[in-house]
Amino acid sequence: MTELWHATGVSLYCSVIATALCAVIGIPSGCLLAMVEFRGKRIILDIFNTLLSLPTVVVGLLVYLLLCRRSFLGPLGLLFTPSAIIIGEFMLALPLMIVFTHSAVAAIDPAARETAKVLGAGWRTTAQMLVSEARFGIMAAVAAVFGRLVGEVGIAMMLGGNIAGYTRTMTTTIALEASKGEVALGLKLGGMLMLIAVAVNVIIRRMQGGNRP
């Protein structure tokens, strides 16, 4: 039972921090991409869209190469720690956060920005307004990112090393237990994952409902 709670704790810890980092970097970036017109913007969006379909093991491998002992980041000793999982998850989910935020902000009626402009708003006020108007889409982006990360297995396995009581997450525990033929703990963890997913959805739904319109 301790293993269940510990794995749940590691999973939540890594995915919550990685989601928060993605939100801090991804929401302003997505917003900026939607607000500013420049040459090469389409290419940047295409790159982020392509990164969405990158297999997690590939992201895991790239971050592994970045954190391994022979890399310039090797001396930091991050490999096979929860921090490595967080970095990997952050790299995996950042394009998702940027693309979703960009879509949410770009979908706002162009009249919103024009109204802000005729009312003499500067870029900062306009950006705040756009985030506020696109909040439902951005909340959905945060929920999608968290959902993706809490159920992530490839990166946790490659960068965390599946060390019991330290970097073993819910998903890596399920994979390990299933390979041993022990399905009971795996099923419990699967149920826990489902519960977390339901809880996140309920929270997001309530936040959206409570703030309308």
Added chain:
Amino acid sequence: MNTPPVVEVSNVSKSYAGRRVVDISSLRVDAGELCVLTGHNGAGKTTLLRLIAGLDTPDAGRITLGVARSAIGFCFQKPYMFRGTVRDNIGWGMKRKEGNVKTAVAEAAKQAGIGRLLDIKAKTLSAGEMQKVSLARALVRRPRLLLLDEPAANLDEAGVETLECVIRRHVAEGGACMMATHMHEHALRMCGRFVRLEHGAVAAQDDVFNVFDGRAETSGEGAVITVEDAVRIACASMAHVGPVRFAVAASDVVLAASPMHSSMRNCFSGAVTAIRPCGAATVEVTVDVGMPLRALVTAQSAYQMRLAPGSEVYAAFKATAVRVLKGGL
């Protein structure tokens, strides 16, 4: 005309997807003037307003503003409401240092007729109420140039009256206003200068309307409107009898030095009370015929007729030139 114009449009053109939507060689709007833009859908009214507001950039030509961009108030045909209450929307983006925002917001809301809606969520309002919020949002910044794109499109009669009051007050206080509208009657009531656009170009400009209140009746001489119990105006037809408001375009009024024998059923004599330039080559002559009747003539005609305040002239217009405004008073 010596004061610089609030808006001066010179040789401005704008195309979208190869289609020229605005092509205006010259247009100016002065302080204390209401310029009513009319024309069919796609005539370029909205695009012209957007160009003046700086929302779009002209492909060629120049738009000179006599006021700062921050002194422009713009009302969209379909206003966008930000998240929050009506109060939040009206005061949106205003800094606390801009005086007492709360009082200014309440005052603007009252002017626009939405004083009781201040605490309602703006996105839940009806289309007409949103237009009023949009108007209040423009007014609260005390604009010197109001650009209104179909501001009465969703308003009820009371709303239109409030809008007219706001525009009249703005113009009377020396502000300039440009309004695109399809609602001629509503625009006529405000005695603005009419500029008709066709395919993006100015098809007719400087049309000033005389608007009078009178009493309609049907007699042996047909439909007649009596103004101030003295002047009898013949009109083509009359749907009802009683108080009525009507308009006659100043360009439909003909001036002559001697009595006219023509098909025009309305012919009056009177003295010129005022002459003022209106447009590039025309002057607006006001003749007191028992009511102040304005006529647009070319500067050349005014010179040849030696018109001056006090000159005795004859003013005439056709019965078909009388436009009865819906509802009257």
